[in-house]
Amino acid sequence: MDKKQPVKSAEVSKAAREALERRGVTLMDIAEIVYEMQYTYNEGLTMEHCLDSVDQVLCKREMQYALLVGIELDELAEKKMLSQPLQQIIETDEGLFGIDETIALGAVLTYGSIGVTTYGHLDKHKVGIINQLDTKTANGVHTFLDDLVGAIAAAASSRLAHRIRDMEEKGMKLSDEKTIC
Amino acid sequence: MDKKQPVKSAEVSKAAREALERRGVTLMDIAEIVYEMQYTYNEGLTMEHCLDSVDQVLCKREMQYALLVGIELDELAEKKMLSQPLQQIIETDEGLFGIDETIALGAVLTYGSIGVTTYGHLDKHKVGIINQLDTKTANGVHTFLDDLVGAIAAAASSRLAHRIRDMEEKGMKLSDEKTIC
Amino acid sequence: MDKKQPVKSAEVSKAAREALERRGVTLMDIAEIVYEMQYTYNEGLTMEHCLDSVDQVLCKREMQYALLVGIELDELAEKKMLSQPLQQIIETDEGLFGIDETIALGAVLTYGSIGVTTYGHLDKHKVGIINQLDTKTANGVHTFLDDLVGAIAAAASSRLAHRIRDMEEKGMKLSDEKTIC
Amino acid sequence: MDKKQPVKSAEVSKAAREALERRGVTLMDIAEIVYEMQYTYNEGLTMEHCLDSVDQVLCKREMQYALLVGIELDELAEKKMLSQPLQQIIETDEGLFGIDETIALGAVLTYGSIGVTTYGHLDKHKVGIINQLDTKTANGVHTFLDDLVGAIAAAASSRLAHRIRDMEEKGMKLSDEKTIC
Numbered sequence: 001m002d003k004k005q006p007v008k009s010a011e012v013s014k015a016a017r018e019a020l021e022r023r024g025v026t027l028m029d030i031a032e033i034v035y036e037m038q039y040t041y042n043e044g045l046t047m048e049h050c051l052d053s054v055d056q057v058l059c060k061r062e063m064q065y066a067l068l069v070g071i072e073l074d075e076l077a078e079k080k081m082l083s084q085p086l087q088q089i090i091e092t093d094e095g096l097f098g099i100d101e102t103i104a105l106g107a108v109l110t111y112g113s114i115g116v117t118t119y120g121h122l123d124k125h126k127v128g129i130i131n132q133l134d135t136k137t138a139n140g141v142h143t144f145l146d147d148l149v150g151a152i153a154a155a156a157s158s159r160l161a162h163r164i165r166d167m168e169e170k171g172m173k174l175s176d177e178k179t180i181c
Numbered sequence: 182m183d184k185k186q187p188v189k190s191a192e193v194s195k196a197a198r199e200a201l202e203r204r205g206v207t208l209m210d211i212a213e214i215v216y217e218m219q220y221t222y223n224e225g226l227t228m229e230h231c232l233d234s235v236d237q238v239l240c241k242r243e244m245q246y247a248l249l250v251g252i253e254l255d256e257l258a259e260k261k262m263l264s265q266p267l268q269q270i271i272e273t274d275e276g277l278f279g280i281d282e283t284i285a286l287g288a289v290l291t292y293g294s295i296g297v298t299t300y301g302h303l304d305k306h307k308v309g310i311i312n313q314l315d316t317k318t319a320n321g322v323h324t325f326l327d328d329l330v331g332a333i334a335a336a337a338s339s340r341l342a343h344r345i346r347d348m349e350e351k352g353m354k355l356s357d358e359k360t361i362c
Numbered sequence: 363m364d365k366k367q368p369v370k371s372a373e374v375s376k377a378a379r380e381a382l383e384r385r386g387v388t389l390m391d392i393a394e395i396v397y398e399m400q401y402t403y404n405e406g407l408t409m410e411h412c413l414d415s416v417d418q419v420l421c422k423r424e425m426q427y428a429l430l431v432g433i434e435l436d437e438l439a440e441k442k443m444l445s446q447p448l449q450q451i452i453e454t455d456e457g458l459f460g461i462d463e464t465i466a467l468g469a470v471l472t473y474g475s476i477g478v479t480t481y482g483h484l485d486k487h488k489v490g491i492i493n494q495l496d497t498k499t500a501n502g503v504h505t506f507l508d509d510l511v512g513a514i515a516a517a518a519s520s521r522l523a524h525r526i527r528d529m530e531e532k533g534m535k536l537s538d539e540k541t542i543c
Numbered sequence: 544m545d546k547k548q549p550v551k552s553a554e555v556s557k558a559a560r561e562a563l564e565r566r567g568v569t570l571m572d573i574a575e576i577v578y579e580m581q582y583t584y585n586e587g588l589t590m591e592h593c594l595d596s597v598d599q600v601l602c603k604r605e606m607q608y609a610l611l612v613g614i615e616l617d618e619l620a621e622k623k624m625l626s627q628p629l630q631q632i633i634e635t636d637e638g639l640f641g642i643d644e645t646i647a648l649g650a651v652l653t654y655g656s657i658g659v660t661t662y663g664h665l666d667k668h669k670v671g672i673i674n675q676l677d678t679k680t681a682n683g684v685h686t687f688l689d690d691l692v693g694a695i696a697a698a699a700s701s702r703l704a705h706r707i708r709d710m711e712e713k714g715m716k717l718s719d720e721k722t723i724c
Contacts, residue, residue: 006527006637006639007628007631007632007635008531009527009528009531012628015627061474061524061639061641062474062475062641065632065640065641065642066645068628068629069616069629072625072626073612075626081624082615083618085550085554085558086612088550089550089608089611092548092550095295095342095549096295096549096604098293098294098295098605098649099294099608099609099646099649101294102294102649103645103646105294105297105649106474106475106641106642106645106648106649109471110471110472111472112279113280113282113283113286113424114282116286116300116301116304117300117301117304117305118305119297119298119301120299120300120301120302120303120305121301121305121306123297123298124298124299124302125302161276161277165277165368165371169370169371169372186454187456188447188450188454188456189712190708191712192447193451196447196448242460242705243460243655243656246451246460246461249447250448250461253445254431256445257438262443265377266369266373266374266377266430267377267430267434270374270427273367273368275368275369276368277423278427279423280431280465280468283428283464283465286468287460287467287468287652287655287656290652290653291652291653291654292653293604293605293649293653294605294649343604347552350552458655458704458705458708459657460655460656461656463657463659463660467656474639475641475642475644475645476641476644478648478659478662478663478666479644479662479663479666479667480667481659481660482659482661482663482664482665482667483667484663485659485663486660486663486664487664523638523639
């Protein structure tokens with residue numbers, strides 16, 4: 001690769017989605033969290049709406065870069081390739097670390113501050129796949145990934161809340177058609 | 182007052198504490214939330230520790246200014262003194278508003294990003310006094326106050342987590358002596 | 363107005379744009395700052411592109427709410443209608459206040475963290491209309507407005523940077539056609 | 544090292560300071576930026592005050608963790624040890640990346656939002672050592688480090704602004720005595 005040329009966006013997008021998949025997280029896993037968070041507020045919300053919203057959130061550069069950095073650090077920690085003391089800090093998911101929350105928060109805030117509440121709730125209560133990531137620590141390092149999954153779910157929830165309002169005001173329903181990046 | 186002179190810090194601090202009290206929130210109410218959040222992680226944590234941490238958080242200028250602005254807007258909305266449509270947005274605690282979360286988040290982040298999780302949890306689950314503020318809407322506007330109380334509790338919890346670690350490493354316990362601004 | 367009904371988005375949008383205009387800031391003033399920030403990086407950038415980007419940024423709820431809250435506080439301070447000490451803090455544009463930066467930053471971050479650099483630069487160097495707001499203090503309070511104008515310009519610059527990259531990758535140029543909310 | 548035990552704070556602190564030094568940045572380099580930013584506002588400000596403030600900022604866990612993560616990523620990129628496309632993104636200091644700004648911003652905000660302006664200015668104008676880091680790209684990757692140095696300088700400037708006000712109100716001057724973590 002030529003050092004001067006920026007990496008193509010399509011390549012970044014593909015790498016971010018592959019990283020999620022490689023770490024055992026499907027878009028459906030995240031859509032289930034979104035549904036769980038939003039269905040009480042929105043009659044007629046379907047899993048398709050949630051899956052589409054997760055898909056859209058993954059089209060954002062800020063989210064893709066957050067995933068690439070966070071998952072890279074998790075994987076390097078698994079392979080014991082980080083220098084000390086960072087290796088141990090990430091491996092043990094040190095409670096005062098905070099860089100995982102900082103990166104996740106940066107991605108959440110691209111859909112506005114209303115997502116912070118949902119992100120905080122998910123990070124504390126380890127809903128759905130987040131719980132599995134958290135408890136299967138024996139089998140891998142997911143210090144960043146659980147926060148990132150929470151960030152995607154919170155962003156997708158915020159996005160839905162904004163869009164549902166837009167649709168209501170136009171007297172329309174959320175469309176079932178899939179959007180593309 | 183002379184326009185050129187900055188307001189004395191002691192005056193800002195006093196006004197912020199008085200505003201909380203005027204709106205029916207005691208430091209003890211917030212300390213109870215902190216205790217609820219932290220006691221499972223910290224054997225030997227007392228209400229005095231929590232109350233002291235709340236007190237310290239209220240010494241920070243960023244928190245004091247957040248309280249003064251948020252409570253002012255709540256009170257102006259109660260008196261119907263804001264212009265439209267802001268009056269209605271704040272009066273009805275519009276779900277997509279977000280400026281209340283933004284201001285609260287700014288204050289939480291002065292104790293690092295680890296407080297975001299606790300803030301999000303409190304804002305969603307309306308623990309303790311936050312619930313009373315949320316449900317007594319008929320009697321007043323608390324659009325900013327519930328977020329601000331969550332922010333103080335989250336900041337005080339973060340502060341305790343950092344200090345307890347510091348003490349542990351020194352082989353000491355959290356002191357019972359009260360600190361001052 | 364019915365207390366239960368949320369304010370219509372079109373009404374919020376209209377009010378935010380009117381507030382800017384009422385305070386003497388035109389979209390063209392902000393577009394000029396955007397052009398100043400971006401033209402060296404982008405051959406072929408026109409004032410129309412910049413004006414359109416400013417227009418799009420003003421379609422975002424987070425930005426509209428930030429404008430409504432900040433300008434309300436500036437105007438209330440001008441009319442001496444805030445309680446003390448907040449009245450004096452805002453009137454004198456207290457340097458340690460920070461709530462103006464917090465609200466502006468929340469709006470900037472919806473276009474990602476790359477806008478923070480531009481926002482910081484604009485807030486420090488008071489480019490274009492921001493300087494006029496800052497120096498005509500004798501004639502009004504603009505404690506929040508200068509930060510908000512910087513936030514709009516920074517967000518519009520970030521938005522352009524993202525879109526120009528998207529267009530380049532498609533082998534296209536930035537369109538001159540105006541977009542709508 | 545025992546996986547269960549958290550890394551000692553003293554070890555984290557030492558590693559963060561060593562990382563800065565290893566990358567060719569001295570505390571004096573950063574203190575010079577702080578002095579440059581603050582001396583016009585503060586008669587009697589000395590290099591000792593600035594150096595002490597930098598030293599204090601480096602005592603904060605949030606800043607130490609930011610340094611460890613950012614410098615690790617810079618060094619891994621130098622050694623071509625990151626996976627693609629992250630390797631190329633960091634190596635070429637991709638303009639739309641933003642995770643460097645996000646991490647730096649998280650550290651700045653622990654001293655309040657007033658530091659954002661200074662951080663943005665430094666990141667844009669590449670003052671002092673930041674410029675040398677930026678131009679010696681041929682000799683190394685400093686994608687995160689220039690932002691981190693800007694964050695330390697901005698945080699130290701905010702800290703000084705707060706302390707100088709505190710001292711003024713007590714009728715005292717900034718002390719020359721060095722503080723310790």
